[in-house]
Amino acid sequence: MDFFTAQDRARRMTGRLVILLVLAVIALIVAASLAVALAVTLLEGGTLAADPLARAQDPRLLGGVATAVILVVGVGSLVRHLQLRAGGSVVAEALGGRPLNLETRDEEERRLLNVVEEMAIASGMPVPEVFLLEDQAINAFAAGHDLDDVAIGVTRGAIESLDRDQLQGVVAHEFSHILHGDMRLNLRLVALLHGVLVIGLVGRMLLHASGDRRTRSRRGGGHVAVLGLGAALMVLGYAGTLCGNLIKAAVSRQREFLADASAVQYTRNPGGIGGALKVLAVHRLGSRLLASHAQEFSHLFFGSGVRSLSRLTATHPPLEARIRRVEPHWDGSLPPVPAIRSASPRPAAVSPQGAASLAARAPADQATAEAMGAGARATEAAAADAIVASVGRPSAEDIGRARRRLGEIDERLIEAAHQPSAARALVYGILMGADPASREAQREALVGQAQPDVLVELESLEVPLSRLRPGQRLPLMELALPVLRRLSVAQSTRFQACLRRLMALESRPGALQWALHRLVLQGMQGERRARRDRHLADLSGPLSLLLSTLARAGQQDDRQALAAVERLSAVLGVPLDFVREPALATDLDWAMARLVRLAPSERAPLLAAMSCCVAHDGRIEPEEAELLSAVAWTLGCPLPSPARPLDERDGGSAGESGNETA
Incomplete structure (x- = not known):
């Protein structure tokens, strides 16, 4: 499935979810009407013989209940949507994740960053924010609305228990969710189901209120009806949540199979994702997370994350089924319980011979291979078709190329991309033009506007920047974006003002300069979610x-x-x-x-x-x-x-x- 088909399928799935939610809300309205009619009958001193069913069909009562239910569900969903609007970082923080220090010296954390950076550059997208969950279970997730607000979370147990190939398989699985539009669908599902859950919370509030002595003394026997109504709403809320979980499970299970298959397609290494699933199967804690919001976000995880009472509500297929999908000839054997591993940092350079052997071991799919070897061997139309087919479909060759390019870049520039002051200096240096007069004017403008520590870093990076080769600027920009997003409001405002000043002073601005400038600004500010209806x-x-x-x-x-x-x-x-x-x-x-x-x-x-x-x-x-x-x-x-x-x-x-x- 290509990128555009996958995105379209995710959009259609969102429409189906809304339809299913509407049906669930209609069912809740009917059940709530019966519960309210029964409560009103009891409050008026009647009995069950007073036929509450006929009262529930009263247009005024039915209309009032419908309005109340729709209002509660709608407001609850809207509030949750607004809470999640900031993107994947909100989900990561709700699950107890902390932003991974981009300058970390911890070998396991460094390895995780290297794998994510290589996968992002191979995919043609800026590096997402990486969060570490201090949980010994093996799990991971990707969350966000768009490519510029993605967050990837990985547990401590995953980076300690998985080797590099297995960790790469897990990260590739999460990138599949990003590139196929699953993460946007998942966050919409969280918001929609939260509104149904609110009905149960209202019922709980009524139960607490009816149990208060002063409330009972004021209402006399009426507190029994309130107690019954609260209990009924709690039951309805949890019944609605159960329906929501069934919907969530049905959607999630198939997309997990697709993400596993995509991980194999991206890496051309079934042993990576397959090995990770096997380690998960024998891990003493499995994938179960301790975070309080784990149930709400369970359909985002690499593993189930929570216990499920039934296969019907399980958001993930059984591990055995997932392993057999990626390794059809698996004999059922599992590895021993993993010990804590020590990771090795990314090598400073990868030789062309090493990258070639990686590509030979995992050849790219036909569309991407044609795109990479376009030029004289293919016609213009064939090259364009192959490039379009490669969108959202990174291959093992792309990953090898990303690793090699990072290895060829001066290590001082790689380190600069991970440091707040140096990252800004790096971007300034890349976007300053070639014309001597322009560069001099731009430098003078920075002296008057940029922070002193950034100017010091810019001077120290002048030599390695002068040695940059074509093809190395975009990866550096992508590496720098996570740290640029973490700038304070004042730092970000000054930085963006400096960028605009640099472009204004360029006498001969090139198209590439403009495109990189726009990429940095959009990567920091996010994309305006305007309506997409033009032709x-x-x-x-x-x-x-x-x-x-x-x-x-x-x-x-x-x-x-x-x-x-x-x-x-x-x-x-x-x-x-x-x-x-x-x-x-x-x-x-x-x-x-x-x-x-x-x-x-x-x-x-x-x-x-x-x-x-x-x-x-x-x-x-x-x-x-x-x-x-x-x-x-x-x-x-x-x-x-x-x-x-x-x-x-x-x-x-x-x-x-x-x-x-x-």
């Missing part, structure tokens, strides 16, 4: 500007760029005008603000058109790949880099290559 035919102006910019970045002269845009105009059926003058950053921001509102079904054709622009000359250079990946991410389409591996001819400073795409 390509409605956006010919923004489309012309973006495709003209990409075409010029991918061609040697304007005639080739013009030919690419004219051809795409015919293919898309949208009248496009080639924009000859290099676009300003503000103009490109204007275009993107409109293109992000494209309907989901229109994004695949747009991405294909973007790919055709940069591959029109039969090859995709590293700078073009960075540009394409950065723009694709801002459109919500995580794209594994379609660039060929770096070689010695790709040299050049960050500033020089940064403006080659102008």
Whole structure:
């Protein structure tokens, strides 16, 4: 299943969940009407012989109860939705997780960060925030609404009990939930079911109120009716919760199978995810979490996380079934109870020979392999189709390439991306242009506006930044985003003001500079969740500007760029005008603000058109790949880099290559 199909399926599933919830609420209204009619009958001194069923059919009583139930469920769901609006970090903190220190020297924590970073870069998305749950059970989860507010949580038991391949399998499983739209669906499900749970909480409040002596003395015998109503509402609330759990379990079980299969597809290593499931099967604590909110978020977890009274309400398939899905020839044997492992840190560099052996052991799927080897061996259309097919589908080759690229980057820059002051200096250095006059003006602006400690870091990073090679800037930006999101409000405001000042002072801003600048800002601020209902035919102006910019970045002269845009105009059926003058950053921001509102079904054709622009000359250079990946991410389409591996001819400073795409 490709990325766009998976996202569409998740959206349709959300609609089905709403329908099921509406049916559950109707059932609750009927049951609550009966309970209220019975309570009213008892309050008026009647008996059961007074036919409470007829009273329950009274339009006024039925309408009042329906209004009350809908109001309670609606308000409860809305409140929970607003609480979860900030993204995955809210879920992680509710479960007792703490943000993992990005400068940690703990070998196991460092290994977890390395695995998450490699998987994120291979997927073409910024590195998510990583949380550690100090729980000895083996479990993990991914939560968030969009790609820019994702949080991944992993327990202490998981990083201590699993080896690197097994941990990578678990992380790949969670990335499948991110890329298939499951995490957004899961948070919506949490909010919807919370409203049903509130009915039970109301019943509990009534029970407490009716049990108070002063209440009983004021109401006389009426407290019996209130007590009965409270008990009935509690029963209804828990019955509704049971229905919700059945819905949650039915949805979650199938998506767990899909995530396991995707983990194998991403890593080409069934022993990774399969081994993790086997270790989980023999672990003394299993996957059960001690967090008080574990039940509410149980469908987010890698393992079940909570005990289930019945298979009908189990959010996860049996471990044996999951293992047999990924290892069909499994003989049923399990490993011994794991001892605490010591992890090894990520090597400073991975040789090309080592990366090649990794790719040979786990060859990429056909679509991604064609995307990576596009250029002269494939036609423009085939290359674009392969690139679109690779969206949201990282392969073992992508993971190996991400690991190699991180190993080739100067270790000082890797460390800088994990430190608050140095990360800001790193971003400043990458986004400063190649023109000497511009760089001087930009440096002077930073001296007057940036914090002194950041300026010190910028000076110390000048040499390694000057040695950056094409293809290395985007990974550094992705690595830096988690620490940039943790800046205080004052620090973030000053940092973003400095970024805007740098772009304003650039005499020859390149398309790649603009795209990286936009990626950082969107990664920190989050995506505006505007309604996505526009079509390509409605956006010919923004489309012309973006495709003209990409075409010029991918061609040697304007005639080739013009030919690419004219051809795409015919293919898309949208009248496009080639924009000859290099676009300003503000103009490109204007275009993107409109293109992000494209309907989901229109994004695949747009991405294909973007790919055709940069591959029109039969090859995709590293700078073009960075540009394409950065723009694709801002459109919500995580794209594994379609660039060929770096070689010695790709040299050049960050500033020089940064403006080659102008």
